[in-house]
Amino acid sequence: MISPHIDTVRETIAGMLVARGQEAHFGEDESLFDSGRLDSIAAVDVLMTLESQFGIDLSDPDFDISRIDTLQEIDRLLMAHAS
Amino acid sequence: MISNYNIAYGFHESASRYPTHEALVAGAERFTYRDLETAVQRLSAALAPNLTSGRVGILATRSSQACIGILATAWAGGTYVPISLKLPAGRMLELFDILDLDALIVDPAGQKLLTPDLEARAPAAIFAPGDAPGEFKRLRETGTASNPAVASAPAQIDSDHTAYIEFTSGTTGRPKGVMVSTSAVSAYLDAMHGWYDFGATDRAAETCDITFDLSVHNMLTTWKAGAALFIMRPLDMLAPARFINNHNITTWLSVPSVVAMARKAGGLSRGSMPSLRISLFCGEPLPVDAANAWQQAAPNSIVDNIYGPTEVTIACLRQTWTSNGRETESRGIVAIGHPYPSVKARIVDADLQPVQDGVSGEIALAGAQLADGYFRQPELTAERFPSIDGERWYLTGDRGFMDADGVFHHLGRLDNQIKLHGHRIELEEIDAGLREAANTDLAVAVAWPLNNGIAEGLVGFCSGSNRDALEISNRLRAILPPHMVPARIDQIDDMPLNANGKIDRNALTRRLEAEQLNLEVAS
Numbered sequence: 001m002i003s004p005h006i007d008t009v010r011e012t013i014a015g016m017l018v019a020r021g022q023e024a025h026f027g028e029d030e031s032l033f034d035s036g037r038l039d040s041i042a043a044v045d046v047l048m049t050l051e052s053q054f055g056i057d058l059s060d061p062d063f064d065i066s067r068i069d070t071l072q073e074i075d076r077l078l079m080a081h082a083s
Numbered sequence: 084m085i086s087n088y089n090i091a092y093g094f095h096e097s098a099s100r101y102p103t104h105e106a107l108v109a110g111a112e113r114f115t116y117r118d119l120e121t122a123v124q125r126l127s128a129a130l131a132p133n134l135t136s137g138r139v140g141i142l143a144t145r146s147s148q149a150c151i152g153i154l155a156t157a158w159a160g161g162t163y164v165p166i167s168l169k170l171p172a173g174r175m176l177e178l179f180d181i182l183d184l185d186a187l188i189v190d191p192a193g194q195k196l197l198t199p200d201l202e203a204r205a206p207a208a209i210f211a212p213g214d215a216p217g218e219f220k221r222l223r224e225t226g227t228a229s230n231p232a233v234a235s236a237p238a239q240i241d242s243d244h245t246a247y248i249e250f251t252s253g254t255t256g257r258p259k260g261v262m263v264s265t266s267a268v269s270a271y272l273d274a275m276h277g278w279y280d281f282g283a284t285d286r287a288a289e290t291c292d293i294t295f296d297l298s299v300h301n302m303l304t305t306w307k308a309g310a311a312l313f314i315m316r317p318l319d320m321l322a323p324a325r326f327i328n329n330h331n332i333t334t335w336l337s338v339p340s341v342v343a344m345a346r347k348a349g350g351l352s353r354g355s356m357p358s359l360r361i362s363l364f365c366g367e368p369l370p371v372d373a374a375n376a377w378q379q380a381a382p383n384s385i386v387d388n389i390y391g392p393t394e395v396t397i398a399c400l401r402q403t404w405t406s407n408g409r410e411t412e413s414r415g416i417v418a419i420g421h422p423y424p425s426v427k428a429r430i431v432d433a434d435l436q437p438v439q440d441g442v443s444g445e446i447a448l449a450g451a452q453l454a455d456g457y458f459r460q461p462e463l464t465a466e467r468f469p470s471i472d473g474e475r476w477y478l479t480g481d482r483g484f485m486d487a488d489g490v491f492h493h494l495g496r497l498d499n500q501i502k503l504h505g506h507r508i509e510l511e512e513i514d515a516g517l518r519e520a521a522n523t524d525l526a527v528a529v530a531w532p533l534n535n536g537i538a539e540g541l542v543g544f545c546s547g548s549n550r551d552a553l554e555i556s557n558r559l560r561a562i563l564p565p566h567m568v569p570a571r572i573d574q575i576d577d578m579p580l581n582a583n584g585k586i587d588r589n590a591l592t593r594r595l596e597a598e599q600l601n602l603e604v605a606s
Contacts, residue, residue, distance in 0.1 A: 019570075020565065020568075021553075021556055021557050021560050021568075033316075033317050033318045034316050034317055034318060035192070036168060036169055036192075036317070036565075039565065039566070040317060040320060040321060040344060040504070041504070043317075043318060043321055044321060044344060044347055044348055047321070047348050058348060058350065064325070065318055065319070065321050065322035065325060065348070065350070066316060066318045066319055066322075066325075068318065069318060
């Protein structure tokens with residue numbers, strides 16, 4: 001985990017898990033959405049956070065939505081955006 | 084329509100005609116028709132000796148194993164029963180007990196759910212993913228390994244054979260299993276292949292979980308045509324344009340809420356899906372602005388709305404939108420159109436008598452696509468599938484009317500069934516769960532917020548509970564699948580009751596409306 005923002009993302013996701021009655025802890029390479037731990041509404045919320053707080057352009061053709069399934073993937077995305 | 088139609092026939096014929104064509108793509112796994120048929124035949128041969136009731140549970144979804152499991156069950160002459168991976172363990176145990184399954188097929192996600200408890204009450208024959216794609220191994224293998232005979236063609240079946248049992252929310256607090264015959268599926272496929280030229284060069288997307296019967300359309304129309312089916316992961320659903328472009332998808336069927344979700348996530352720009360040529364929506368009211376947004380994003384595609392409950396096999400009325408589209412103006416949604424060739428539709432009053440054109444009543448349906456009823460629930464079956472003038476009808480519980488041109492329009496529900504993000508939910512099922520979780524009789528769920536009358540969430544209300552909202556919510560999660568658990572649970576002292584002494588759901592909705600209004604005023 002190298003992005004300076006990743007802790008914010010981790011907290012956001014932990015909050016979503018708690019709001020759905022699950023444990024706040026999750027592994028960095030653990031599947032969040034494909035596994036069904038979080039639903040599509042949560043996925044939209046994560047995307048909105050990435051867009052509004054970190055300036056990720058969701059309409060960019062290079063942005064691959066399927067690459068936000070784990071915290072590791074989101075970290076890579078934030079790093080690529082920063083560079 | 085063929086009355087002895089094995090639902091694997093279309094696939095079998097395509098496998099003979101196009102053995103090297105791609106049939107199924109699930110992530111990195113790719114199967115030609117020949118590969119897929121080999122995998123289906125092998126699993127079918129291993130399944131067949133176990134079949135007594137004929138019912139095979141499929142604890143899997145959005146995977147090659149789910150598809151192979153469904154085809155292999157049909158090939159062996161069985162009835163497949165999708166079991167949602169999202170069911171709480173207790174519910175899954177109940178289902179195993181009720182269903183008397185001969186075998187269970189699991190994918191990696193399903194296998195992870197098999198706790199010792201569940202495995203102990205599951206059927207003896209469990210087939211789990213093997214070492215190579217398309218392979219299965221039997222768990223708890225007993226005795227010597229045998230090489231069962233491989234059947235080169237799908238099994239002959241009786242004309243009244245049940246193709247699948249789909250479970251859907253029930254008002255009694257327990258889901259009900261809709262039994263759909265192979266002849267009903269055959270009638271559906273005949274109608275769709277008559278209207279749409281699905282062909283061997285098509286590339287279709289699987290947008291659904293196998294617990295939704297839209298998946299039956301996606302699988303069977305694709306394989307009957309010799310086309311390729313691409314399985315979408317849940318995240319792919321948020322950016323359909325991306326998936327469609329990556330795989331050059333040509334045909335599409337999903338619930339309309341996918342359009343709203345994609346627009347929200349910013350991924351449905353004008354002209355962004357040029358490869359699509361057929362786009363169908365089903366399962367919820369299709370808002371006119373969603374149909375138009377999709378049409379603009381997919382300029383080379385026709386966009387049509389199809390309507391129907393699981394009880395009348397996937398869909399049974401159709402309204403074309405691209406050509407001569409009709410709107411239900413009072414709701415801002417696309418009309419539901421005309422019945423399929425083998426289906427009859429009419430609007431009836433409370434005495435089941437037909438009403439005049441333009442008058443609203445209950446939508447009733449009859450014909451070859453009618454399901455056989457609810458699994459082991461003869462009374463409910465008789466209630467919902469009454470005989471009218473000597474003919475068997477299904478009462479949808481949907482309110483609607485037929486206009487002067489014979490076009491049907493959908494106006495909502497007569498009861499407390501809602502559609503939430505494509506899921507069909509009876510609010511009474513949530514009520515029953517809430518009463519148990521909150522340990523009080525005064526507990527009820529309402530659909531909220533509402534956007535143009537379409538549910539976007541759930542709020543639970545309870546009164547007189549000795550448990551706090553968090554505990555109620557946690558207990559509810561052990562009773563209901565996640566999409567049925569209200570995001571918010573309010574404890575109130577004054578539960579509104581109507582004249583009959585029942586909880587007044589409408590009063591609670593009005594309370595939420597007033598609260599929203601206050602918030603808007605305050606901000």
